[in-house]
Amino acid sequence: MSIDDDAPLMQVMRHFGLARDALLGIGGEACVFALDGERIVRIHHPGAARETVVRRAQLLEDLHQTASAVPFSIPRVLETTEVHGRLLTIEPRLPGRPLLHVLGEAAGAERDHLVLRFLEASTRLRDLRVSHAWYGDLCEAEPIRTPSYRSYLELRAKKSLACAGSAFDGIDPARLAAALPEPERPSFVHMDLYPGNVLVEGRDVSAVIDFGGPAIVGDARLDPLSAVIYLTPFITTTATDRDRRLAREWLQAQHLDALFEPAERWIAARWSFATDDVRLHRWCRRVLLGHQGDP
Structure with missing residues (x-):
């Protein structure tokens, strides 16, 4: 509308x-x-x-x-x-322009620099503290909150997959959750850190915005993982193969690359309910079911 x-x-x-x-x-x-x-x-x-x-x-x-x-x-x-x-x-009103728009104009070394600043910002969100001993939703009207991270991951994936209907029958939320490790402690996780929610001024990140429904108390590693995962043309329309390669290399340097695939599968399950978003739903199907298709 x-x-x-x-x-x-x-x-x-x-x-x-x-x-x-x-x-x-x-x-x-x-x-x-x-x-x-x-x-x-x-x-x-x-x-x-x-x-x-x-x-x-x-x-x-x-x-x-x-x-x-x-x-x-x-x-x-x-x-x-x-x-x-x-x-x-x-x-x-926070300073800067959405990185999503800036990436539509930037190229070469300047673009690489901006992508790396975006990824580095994803690691700093853990410095924002929340004082909760549970894991779960922060802003949902009917939040899921549990004493263990994996139990939250399972229940949240189960809820989203149920909302998606029969499209993802056979996807086991328990297996998705079991593939990710328990963190040492609960941390704030933005969970929606893609270039549209990051503002830049010049060569630096000036603001992170759109703290809302997806935000959780979870594993701090999920923000850098999701930042790399969201650099797909299904989600970030200006993302390129070069951006993806650079991001995966950065993730390796952070010793997080082994968590990429299990995190990607859980995040796809988490967003599977969004059947009205054609591009996002197509990405969820590709990740969870192996379906291919053009962005």
Whole structure:
């Protein structure tokens, strides 16, 4: 559905005096508009649960206790409200352009540099602390939370695969979970770290955005693994074979390459519910079922 077909959204835009060219992006959870030079308004899609919005705001507040430990900005909620039946948050506008867009323009050594800065940023998210002894969902309205990481992985994969219907019959969530090791301790995991959710200024990462529904308490290694996994043209449309090779070489240097395939299979199961996203669903089928197809 386009913005023009969403009457309540148009009402919210009129309430704030927002023109269409103020739109910064549309994600799985919200439409984001520039409110002014310093702030954005994140207008959640119809049906968003208030509990999810509140949990995201609390998560960001908690993470800000250690935000000085990372070399980039992260979001923060200034205000949560409801306008014309739509939940929304007002947040600071963070510096930079989405890496996804910049990669559409960059080439050669400059592009390699940006890809490596993106991957390095994925390793720094572990410096954002969460004080939970369990593993599981941070922002979901009905979160799955368990005392062991593998039990969370199994239950989360099982829930997503069930939502996907019969397409993934025969995929065993327990086997997916068993292929990944238990971490030493629970850590914050962004879980949606692809180039569209990373902002860059010049040659450096300036901000990581879109902390939301996918965020979990899990294994810190999952963010660098997923950052490499998401550099597929099924997910990151500007990704190239060179980007993928560079990322896999980087993953080897981090001594994480042995976890790539089991992490990729679990992540594909985790996103398998998103049957309305044709490209993503095709990637899930290719990873889990071996189906081929053009991006």
